[in-house]
Amino acid sequence: MEYRNVGSSDLSVSHVCLGTMTWGEQNTEAEAHEQLDYAWDQGVNCMDTAEMYAVPTRPETQGSTERYVGSWLKTRRRDEVIIFGKVSGPSPQVWIPTGRTPPQPEAITRIDAASIRGAIEGSLQRLGTDYMDLVELHWPERYIGTLFGANAYVRSREQADVISFEAQVEALWQMQKEGKIRHWGLSNETTYGVCQFHEAARRMGGPLPVSIQNDFSLTDRTFETELAEACAPRHLDIGFLVYGALSGGTLTGKYHDGTDQRARHKLWPDFQPRYHAERTRQAAENYAAIAGRHGLTPTELALAWVYAREYVTSTIIGATTMDQLKACIAAKDVVLPQSALEEIEQEHLRCPNPNKGTISPRFIEDLRKGL
Numbered sequence: 246m247e248y249r250n251v252g253s254s255d256l257s258v259s260h261v262c263l264g265t266m267t268w269g270e271q272n273t274e275a276e277a278h279e280q281l282d283y284a285w286d287q288g289v290n291c292m293d294t295a296e297m298y299a300v301p302t303r304p305e306t307q308g309s310t311e312r313y314v315g316s317w318l319k320t321r322r323r324d325e326v327i328i329f330g331k332v333s334g335p336s337p338q339v340w341i342p343t344g345r346t347p348p349q350p351e352a353i354t355r356i357d358a359a360s361i362r363g364a365i366e367g368s369l370q371r372l373g374t375d376y377m378d379l380v381e382l383h384w385p386e387r388y389i390g391t392l393f394g395a396n397a398y399v400r401s402r403e404q405a406d407v408i409s410f411e412a413q414v415e416a417l418w419q420m421q422k423e424g425k426i427r428h429w430g431l432s433n434e435t436t437y438g439v440c441q442f443h444e445a446a447r448r449m450g451g452p453l454p455v456s457i458q459n460d461f462s463l464t465d466r467t468f469e470t471e472l473a474e475a476c477a478p479r480h481l482d483i484g485f486l487v488y489g490a491l492s493g494g495t496l497t498g499k500y501h502d503g504t505d506q507r508a509r510h511k512l513w514p515d516f517q518p519r520y521h522a523e524r525t526r527q528a529a530e531n532y533a534a535i536a537g538r539h540g541l542t543p544t545e546l547a548l549a550w551v552y553a554r555e556y557v558t559s560t561i562i563g564a565t566t567m568d569q570l571k572a573c574i575a576a577k578d579v580v581l582p583q584s585a586l587e588e589i590e591q592e593h594l595r596c597p598n599p600n601k602g603t604i605s606p607r608f609i610e611d612l613r614k615g616l
Contacts, residue, residue: 246288246577249558252455252476252484254428256378258291258327260552261577262486264563265292269299269309271565277313280570285325287574293458293486293561294372295331295383296364297341301516304340311371318373329458329486330377331432332356332364334384346370356386357408358416365420380426381458384433386413391467392433394519396602410445418451430456430483436471443481456558458486463496463532463547464525465489465600466593473556484558490551491544491562491573492600493520498533498543500526524599531592539585548576550589 247260263284268277281292298310311330318326333341333354342349345363354360365380387407390398417429431442434457446453457476461468468485476483491497500521519525529543536546551560564570581589 248290250484251379251428251486251558252430253453253482254379254455254484256291256327256428256455258559259289260557260559261287261289261574262329262559262561263289263292264488264561265294265310265314266298266300267563267565268313269306270301270303271299274313274316277310278317279567280564281314281317283567283570284574285321289574290325291327291329291378291559293329293331293488294368295333296344296368297331297333297336297338297383302338302341304343307338307341308344308367308371311368315371315373323374327378328372328374329379329381329456330365330368330372330426331381331383331458332361334382334386334433344371355408356382356413358412358419361413361416361420365425369425376424377426379428379430379456380417380420381430381432381456382413382434385431385435385438387438389433389435389438391435391601393517394522394600394602410441411449414442414446414449414451418446418449421452428452428455430454430458430486432458434459436475439472439475439481439483443483453481454483456484456486458488458561460489460600461485461487461551461557462490462492462600463550463589463593464492464528465519465598467598467601469554469556476556485556487551487557487560489520489600490560491547492525492529493517495520495525495529496532496543496547497569498529500529519600522599524596528592528596528599531596532589535585535588535592538588539582541579541581541585542572544572545576545579546581546585546589548573549579549581550586552577553581 248257250257294311299306336354339351341354342352344367346366388402388404420426431454442454459468475481533543536543562573
């Protein structure tokens with residue numbers, strides 16, 4: 246296992262990170278603990294959580310993931326575990342504030358100072374710890390044109406009422422001064438947002454963002470252009486934490502023959518449509534064929550490619566079975582031959598970023614009505 250610092254921070258994390266979002270929905274508490282024990286035995290030292298998990302988010306299960314982590318934490322030394330948490334951005338999931346500390350009335354989620362404090366303190370209570378090592382803003386307070394599969398900025402969707410970058414930085418800085426978080430970062434952000442947050446923090450003399458957690462895989466390589474430049478060590482020095490490296494499981498090939506009836510997109514066909522749209526499925530089949538020609542599984546090809554990117558700090562993997570988890574971690578030792586890398590580039594040029602432009606119009610309208 247390799248260990249890398251997250252941007253300009255002192256957090257040294259394993260380059261494979263354990264994702265948790267299925268715990269409480271598709272996984273039991275005992276299964277969550279089994280995954281954690283195995284991952285830590287393999288050298289993993291960081292996990293990714295969020296106040297809204299498990300997903301798909303429901304009032305009955307929201308917060309269960311962090312409670313499962315909290316019961317496992319009692320069996321470990323706190324300094325052996327690096328926890329990434331997240332504060333929800335604007336959303337019509339009005340039950341999320343009721344799980345904050347102190348409980349707040351149902352409302353559209355925002356990223357103002359009270360919400361940041363309530364979200365972090367609620368997470369800490371469920372986790373049973375005094376601090377989180379890193380807290381990220383789960384998605385932006387403002388409208389952006391690339392959220393969850395969207396692919397174009399539309400001016401008519403801009404919002405007039407948006408919490409300022411400075412106010413969000415100040416609230417996170419206060420949490421850091423109180424010792425409730427060690428570092429802060431961003432998620433599902435754009436190059437503009439990263440630069441604005443960094444400049445606001447620098448100008449105010451506050452803590453700088455150290456991470457960004459964005460979608461990235463063979464079917465969504467949008468990070469590797471302007472964002473990769475902005476986050477590079479010689480520029481803003483922001484660590485890249487990858488999620489979606491298997492495109493919601495589509496890149497494993499398990500949806501090709503339809504045999505896995507317990508898979509996420511079989512259970513919830515309207516959830517995360519970007520990962521199982523027709524263009525994404527077709528690209529996944531093509532990448533699976535490349536893997537087969539080189540004696541690899543589709544999972545090995547997809548993860549080995551992400552693990553080897555120079556701009557990736559750590560890759561968040563998620564699993565619902567132990568076999569899946571073992572395969573994801575084992576892929577860290579796979580080295581792709583040059584011929585496979587060339588075929589990957591050819592496929593990418595043929596159909597670049599098929600996940601993008603697949604967002605549900607209903608999702609956009611729900612967000613607009615909620616705000």
